Amino acid sequence: MYHTELCTVAQMDIAKTFDCGQCFRFNRQDDGSYLGTAFGRTVKLWQENERVYIDAPECDLTIWHSFFDLELDYAAITEGFYHGEYMEKCIDFGRGIRILRQDKWEALCSFIISQCNNIPRIKGIVEALCKNFGEPIDYLGQVHYSFPTAERIARLDESELAIIRSGYRANYISCAARAVCSGEINFDELDIMDHKTALKAVLGIRGVGVKVANCFILFGLHKMEAFPIDVWMKKALKENFEAGFDHRVFGDYAGLAQQYIFYYARSGDN
DNA sequence: GAACAGGCAACTC
């Protein structure tokens, strides 16, 4: 076990970051730590003495710094948000959340799966996908699985996805994998596009609408102005902002404001 | 058993 210091708890709250609905492969353990897999690596994170530690070698820290977006000063960004009383509450409640820089294919595929599903089921389907088509990873004598590559999924016959019980989404997963492999969707190109252009490109994938596209753009492409609106967000915006409110007032980091609002709305503490 | 779920595509007007 490594005991590598990653950041301070002021920079990142691991529980909020993993449980705010942006990722599906990190799970809380009985001791309060989180165990999960990303980029083909299974890791454990925990908080201790105001610090966040990760069971990963020093040489992997670059990967995790990027994954947890630790170079960005969230406190400074938050200052730029519109500070009504409600927004203050959301920011205060969500302080410590970090918008992850997830693997792009994993994010795209996961949010396609998320449509019309709740978190436990999304997690179940994603795990089944990894178990059946990912590569095994040994972690402390336990077997975990990497997220399968788009190539692996694209090669499958769509009927082979039935085992993950994703229902009508199987066709969408298959189509997305093939779009990525054929070059019809090129992540490097999406990276350098502005939000609007990237959105238009991603909407060309069958099974990807505005909501899923914005989740992918925010959590996969890390374009922070993306502002996904699902049923929870719709309700929160309607109840707490004037009619005709335009989220663009949150500026270039609107996606972070969205995550604070979403997390607060989901908490039921309002 | 019926209704519904963190959404989308296809079809209607």
Add this chain to the structure above:
DNA sequence: GAGTTGCCTGTT
């Protein structure tokens, strides 16, 4: 372009 409907599956 706004509104409706079916969709796999699992849960209530």
